Amino acid sequence: MTRTVLVTGSSRGLGAMIARVLVRNGFKVVVNYYKSKETAEKLVSELGTENAIALQADVTKRQDVENMMQAATAHYGQIDVVVNNALIDFKFDPIAQKSFIDLQWEDYQKQLDGTLKAAFHIIQSVLPQFIERNSGGIISIGTNLYQNPVVPYHEYTTAKAGLIGFTRNLAAELGPHGINVNVVSGGLLRVTDASSVTTAEVFDIIAQSTPLKKVTSPEEVAQMVAFLASEAASGITGQNVTVDGGLTMN
Numbered sequence: 001m002t003r004t005v006l007v008t009g010s011s012r013g014l015g016a017m018i019a020r021v022l023v024r025n026g027f028k029v030v031v032n033y034y035k036s037k038e039t040a041e042k043l044v045s046e047l048g049t050e051n052a053i054a055l056q057a058d059v060t061k062r063q064d065v066e067n068m069m070q071a072a073t074a075h076y077g078q079i080d081v082v083v084n085n086a087l088i089d090f091k092f093d094p095i096a097q098k099s100f101i102d103l104q105w106e107d108y109q110k111q112l113d114g115t116l117k118a119a120f121h122i123i124q125s126v127l128p129q130f131i132e133r134n135s136g137g138i139i140s141i142g143t144n145l146y147q148n149p150v151v152p153y154h155e156y157t158t159a160k161a162g163l164i165g166f167t168r169n170l171a172a173e174l175g176p177h178g179i180n181v182n183v184v185s186g187g188l189l190r191v192t193d194a195s196s197v198t199t200a201e202v203f204d205i206i207a208q209s210t211p212l213k214k215v216t217s218p219e220e221v222a223q224m225v226a227f228l229a230s231e232a233a234s235g236i237t238g239q240n241v242t243v244d245g246g247l248t249m250n
Contacts, residue, residue, distance in 0.1 A: 088114025187244030
């Protein structure tokens with residue numbers, strides 16, 4: 001049976017690559033976007049309207065999420081996996097990044113809302129159908145920066161680190177319902193919209209620090225997401241799977 005995956009923030013960047021790789025691997029995809037309607041519809045056209053649908057929602061707003069989930073379920077019959085990928089207003093810019101003393105709590109709150117609040121809404125919205133079918137998959141996009149803060153992106157890294165505890169608690173509670181919950185943490189990706197302003201020096205430092213001597217690509221992260229979304233990963237839950245060329249080792 002073909003699985004349907006809803007990917008938040010998937011009109012561009014890593015999310016778009018995840019959608020492409022999922023379709024390539026035989027999944028149906030819900031391309032969620034916030035403002036980039038034209039970009040999302042262009043991606044759906046590329047993937048094929050038989051394989052993908054574009055739906056708007058601000059994932060930090062519960063009613064938006066409920067409306068999107070209802071529309072996606074009506075279109076495909078059910079949602080089998082959700083991928084919490086949306087990134088709220090953040091650029092990996094080592095020059096522009098504020099030092100801790102210059103940050104405001106609002107900077108942290110924005111990332112906590114974009115990461116944890118958004119995932120909270122998505123999961124609570126899809127959970128009733130997962131529990132009813134006694135199956136489902138939840139995959140959240142994390143970062144290896146919480147293990148190795150090459151650049152101290154304080155507010156972003158703190159929010160992503162919170163995903164680990166969030167995920168493991170969900171995995172413990174939802175496992176009896178046949179629901180798998182995992183995190184995929186990439187290294188710095190060459191190149192997404194968020195990393196487009198990262199300096200060449202930072203990319204080079206990271207590449208030379210990894211056993212594979214290269215920077216991680218969006219497709220490498222997307223391939224792991226596709227694996228965890230498949231039946232082949234049915235025995236994996238509560239894990240933070242890091243895809244960063246061995247820069248960090250668990």
